[in-house]
Amino acid sequence: MGTILIFIQNAIAQGIGILYGATGEILTEKSGNLNLGVPGMMYMGGIAGLIGAFLYENAVAEPVAAVGMLISLLCAFACATLGGLIYSVLTISLRANQNVTGLALTTFGVGFGNFFGGSLSRLAGGVGQISVATTASAYRATIPILGEIPVVGEVLFSYGFLTYLSIAAALALSYFLNKTRQGLNLRAVGENPGTADAAGIDVTRYKYLATCLGGGIAGLGGLYFVMEYSGGTWTNNGFGDRGWLAVALVIFAQWKPVKAIWGSILFGGLYILYLYIAGLGRSMQEIFKMLPYVVTIVVLVLASLRKRRENQPPQGLGVAYFREDR
Amino acid sequence: MNTAREPLFHIVKRDGVPFPKALAIRAAAVLLSLVACAGVIFALTGMNPLEVYSAYLSGAVGTNRRLWMTIRDSATLLLIALAITPAFKMRFWNIGAEGQVLVGGLATAAVMIYGGGAMPTWLLFTLMATCSMLAGMVWGLIPAAFKARYNTNETLFTLMLNYVGMQLVTFSIVFWENPAGSNTVGVIHQATEYGWFPDLFGQKYGLNVLIVLSITVLMFVYLRYSKHGYEIAVVGESENTARYAGINVSKIILRTMALSGALCGLTGFIIVSGCSHTISTSTAGGRGFTAIIVSWLSKFNPFTMILVSFFLVFMEKGAIQIASQFNLNENASDVLTGIILFFILGCEFFINYEVSLRRHGRKEIKGWARS
Numbered sequence: 001m002g003t004i005l006i007f008i009q010n011a012i013a014q015g016i017g018i019l020y021g022a023t024g025e026i027l028t029e030k031s032g033n034l035n036l037g038v039p040g041m042m043y044m045g046g047i048a049g050l051i052g053a054f055l056y057e058n059a060v061a062e063p064v065a066a067v068g069m070l071i072s073l074l075c076a077f078a079c080a081t082l083g084g085l086i087y088s089v090l091t092i093s094l095r096a097n098q099n100v101t102g103l104a105l106t107t108f109g110v111g112f113g114n115f116f117g118g119s120l121s122r123l124a125g126g127v128g129q130i131s132v133a134t135t136a137s138a139y140r141a142t143i144p145i146l147g148e149i150p151v152v153g154e155v156l157f158s159y160g161f162l163t164y165l166s167i168a169a170a171l172a173l174s175y176f177l178n179k180t181r182q183g184l185n186l187r188a189v190g191e192n193p194g195t196a197d198a199a200g201i202d203v204t205r206y207k208y209l210a211t212c213l214g215g216g217i218a219g220l221g222g223l224y225f226v227m228e229y230s231g232g233t234w235t236n237n238g239f240g241d242r243g244w245l246a247v248a249l250v251i252f253a254q255w256k257p258v259k260a261i262w263g264s265i266l267f268g269g270l271y272i273l274y275l276y277i278a279g280l281g282r283s284m285q286e287i288f289k290m291l292p293y294v295v296t297i298v299v300l301v302l303a304s305l306r307k308r309r310e311n312q313p314p315q316g317l318g319v320a321y322f323r324e325d326r
Numbered sequence: 327m328n329t330a331r332e333p334l335f336h337i338v339k340r341d342g343v344p345f346p347k348a349l350a351i352r353a354a355a356v357l358l359s360l361v362a363c364a365g366v367i368f369a370l371t372g373m374n375p376l377e378v379y380s381a382y383l384s385g386a387v388g389t390n391r392r393l394w395m396t397i398r399d400s401a402t403l404l405l406i407a408l409a410i411t412p413a414f415k416m417r418f419w420n421i422g423a424e425g426q427v428l429v430g431g432l433a434t435a436a437v438m439i440y441g442g443g444a445m446p447t448w449l450l451f452t453l454m455a456t457c458s459m460l461a462g463m464v465w466g467l468i469p470a471a472f473k474a475r476y477n478t479n480e481t482l483f484t485l486m487l488n489y490v491g492m493q494l495v496t497f498s499i500v501f502w503e504n505p506a507g508s509n510t511v512g513v514i515h516q517a518t519e520y521g522w523f524p525d526l527f528g529q530k531y532g533l534n535v536l537i538v539l540s541i542t543v544l545m546f547v548y549l550r551y552s553k554h555g556y557e558i559a560v561v562g563e564s565e566n567t568a569r570y571a572g573i574n575v576s577k578i579i580l581r582t583m584a585l586s587g588a589l590c591g592l593t594g595f596i597i598v599s600g601c602s603h604t605i606s607t608s609t610a611g612g613r614g615f616t617a618i619i620v621s622w623l624s625k626f627n628p629f630t631m632i633l634v635s636f637f638l639v640f641m642e643k644g645a646i647q648i649a650s651q652f653n654l655n656e657n658a659s660d661v662l663t664g665i666i667l668f669f670i671l672g673c674e675f676f677i678n679y680e681v682s683l684r685r686h687g688r689k690e691i692k693g694w695a696r697s
Contacts, residue, residue: 034481036421086668094675099419099481100622103615104667111660118655123370236655241489251482286497293486293493300486304478313479324339 007269007276008155012163013229015268017042017239019166020221021246022253022260023173028084028214029250030177031207032190032316033091036102038218039243040109041083045219046226047113048079050234051120053135053227058124068135072223080219083109084212092207095320106243113222117234136232139224160228162220169217170257177257186210190314193321203321221246245271248296254303254311267292338680348677355673356637359666363641366665371652378648385647386640396636396643398531401538402597403635406617408538408545408628409589412582413466414618415549415626417562422469422484424614425491426462426587428607430594432495433461435514435605438598439502442520450520455595462591463584465491470583474576488614492607499606513603523600534600541589546628558582590614616663623670641666 021038028035035041052075057063087105090096116123120130139160146157177183188196189206197203225239226232249267253259274280274288303311343351364375373381387393406423413420437454445453465487472478504512515522526532549555561568561578568575597609616638624630645659 090668090672094672095678096671096674097622099421100619101671103421103618104664104671107612107615107660107667108664111657111664114657115655115661118657119370119649122653236657244485244489248482248486251479281500283497283500286493286500289496290490290493293489297483297486297490300483301472301476301478304472304476322339324337 003276005151005154007272009158010272011265011269012159013268014271015264015266016159016163016166017221017225017229018242018246018249018267019170019260019264020224021218021243022249022264023166023170023257024214024216024218024221025246025250026214026253026255026257026260027173027217028211029255029317030186030190030314031210031214032193032314032319032321033087033207033211034098034102034318035084035087035105035211035214036099036247037083037087037105037109037215038102038246039241040106040112041080041215041218042109042222042225042243042246043113043239044083044109044222045076045080045216046222046239047116047234048219049073049076049223050130050132050226050232051075051116053132053232054120054124054130057132057134063134065134065138065141068132069138072132072135072227073220076219076223077216080222081212081216083219084215085208087215088208088211091320092204092211095322098318098320110237113239114236118236120234130234132227132232136227139227140231162224162228166220166224167261169220170261174257187314190316193316194323197321197323203323207321218243218246245292248292251303251313252296252299255313267295270295334683336682338682340678340680343677351673351677352670355669356666359669362665362669363645363662366662367648367658370654370658371648373648373652381648381651382641382644385645386643388647392643394529394531396639398534398601399643400632400636400639401531401534402593402601403613403617403620403639404631405538405541405593405596406590406613407620407624407631407635408541409586409593410617411545411586411621411626411628411631412549412555412558413586414621415562416558416579416582418470418473418579418583419481420466420469420484420583420586421481421615421618422465422487423590423617424610424612425484425488426465426590427594427597427610427614428488428491428495429465430458430462430591431598431605431609432491432498432594433457433591434595434598435502435511436498438514438520442515443518447520451599454599455592458591458595458598459588460591462594463588466583466587466590467580470580470587474579495605495607495609502605510606511604514598514605515603522603523596531600534596537596542628542632549626549628554581619667623667638663638666 021042024041025035025038049072053068053072056068056071083105087101090101091098117130139162141160143157146153149157177187185196185201186206188199189201189203193203221242222239225242226234230238245267249260249263252267253263270291271289273291274285277288280288360379364378367373367378368375385392386396406427409426410420410423434454434457437450437457441450441453469478469480469483469487472483473480499509499511502511503509523531523533526536549558557568557573557578560571560573561575565575568578594609598605602609620631620634620638624634642659642663645662646656648654649656649658
């Protein structure tokens with residue numbers, strides 16, 4: 001029982017970062033932009049949050065956790081949004097190829113994170129290990145009484161606020177896409193920008209907003225990893241390939257944010273399953289680490305076999321829209 | 327309709343740009359990106375921008391050894407770019423070059439470890455090259471088969487296979503690790519140099535360059551003058567047209583991806599046998615992704631790719647040099663590469679479109695009234 005409990009907790013802890021990335025990417029892809037820069041934007045969000053908190057904690061004699069939290073949250077969101085903005089300017093206004101631009105953004109963003117993560121201490125004048133424990137404590141604070149209820153409380157209430165925010169964000173996005181006028185417009189833009197344009201929808205504005213905000217949301221995934229998961233420290237490439245898993249999760253969830261919630265926990269579980277299966281040798285552990293990717297491939301193939309219309313990607317995905325080209 | 331509002335810019339698609347003008351636009355973009363990079367370096371290190379450029383030169387080509395490292399890495403990047411080009415020309419988004427290179431390298435390392443010293447050198451090399459190409463080919467054919475049969479999205483399929491390949495490498499490392507417990511393979515056959523590329527023309531990496539340049543020429547001919555190359559171009563322009571013209575699209579997809587994967591696998595062979603003499607998850611080192619950008623920026627022209635890949639590796643080596651000089655993290659090179667790519671990607675717009683500012687006092691544009 002105890003092991004299963006810890007497994008579930010760790011699966012959720014692994015999944016939340018991926019969920020942020022997937023939620024942001026669903027919003028982006030619903031506007032017809034396939035942004036492969038998600039891993040880059042997640043690194044950008046993570047490092048910007050860390051830098052913000054670090055500068056604050058160094059500038060003030062007695063840093064307040066809540067203030068540091070707000071600053072880092074804003075920095076992370078702003079920096080990742082900036083990544084989304086670079087992508088938007090290049091693909092929407094300058095009509096560059098989406099795949100290539102996304103990959104360039106990933107190169108840039110991952111490099112950005114690792115560069116500042118690895119050089120921050122030196123740039124700040126050699127302060128040694130970068131750690132923002134005070135700010136991180138705000139991210140790691142759990143719900144006081146509820147979190148202590150055995151089993152139920154431990155599974156449901158033992159996480160920092162970013163965990164709940166990620167689920168709220170996914171639910172909100174689901175509501176936005178399916179129940180609001182703007183959501184309908186956005187989906188129209190992603191399915192067929194020409195038709196949306198003819199209906200008087202400002203295609204460019206929708207694409208810009210969805211892509212930038214999507215980037216910002218994805219960036220919170222990086223922040224989650226730095227603050228709650230790692231406790232306010234940075235390891236180069238510590239975030240690993242979770243950004244690509246987020247892209248995979250979008251397909252797994254078939255562009256539905258609610259499905260992404262449980263999908264992220266499943267992915268998180270698969271990611272760490274090898275630690276919980278007794279008697280695995282080192283070599284077999286490596287084979288087990290393939291699971292999330294293999295599962296995604298299987299889902300991808302199944303989706304293409306079944307061809308159900310509501311499970312397909314937005315029709316205009318990956319195609320730039322030029323009004324003059326119709 | 328609202329006729330009072332006129333957009334600030336008029337964007338008109340160009341029919342075609344004379345080559346010198348296109349070249350000038352690209353050169354301007356590269357120059358701007360270099361200025362931006364120098365600005366970033368200045369902000370971080372306080373280094374005089376002119377010194378930045380000389381540090382770049384010294385880092386990339388300053389000594390004979392550095393020059394050859396730059397050439398060696400450009401050749402590797404170039405070969406991956408060449409490998410994925412036929413697939414791209416067919417509009418098959420193979421972003422799995424990383425994984426195809428890795429499994430190629432893995433096959434090479436396996437042959438090298440188990441066969442080194444047990445067979446004549448010519449056989450060892452033949453086996454290494456064949457196995458690496460077969461491994462890469464299989465890795466490329468899996469997503470291609472699903473694409474051809476069920477139209478499964480190849481972008482994400484190939485992306486996922488990268489990580490499956492990576493886990494295969496970590497799986498193998500468990501058996502091959504040397505020294506035990508290090509979790510790395512170490513340099514294979516360090517003392518005997520079994521399965522290492524021999525020197526050519528007195529250069530350690532001469533053979534690498536010779537192989538890659540020959541493939542460059544062959545690829546140019548293949549794409550430009552062969553029937554296969556023509557079929558690839560037709561499928562890339564329009565699958566329907568290809569079908570009406572009686573081209574078997576599935577066959578072309580499979581054949582082209584087999585070639586693409588095999589060449590990626592061969593790159594793995596060249597990296598393991600001709601450069602690093604070891605295998606790790608970073609054997610491909612992100613070059614599978616950079617190569618996509620190289621191929622795209624070169625407009626699928628193999629000879630342009632020589633320039634682009636050399637330029638990118640040059641910038642990378644230079645940035646690493648500056649970073650180490652200032653005790654900064656060498657990932658600075660990725661940031662700078664990213665900035666350069668943004669500029670070059672953005673400049674294509676100005677080649678394809680003509681932008682002119684709104685002109686006041688002219689309500690109508692030559693004859694046709696705005697409605």
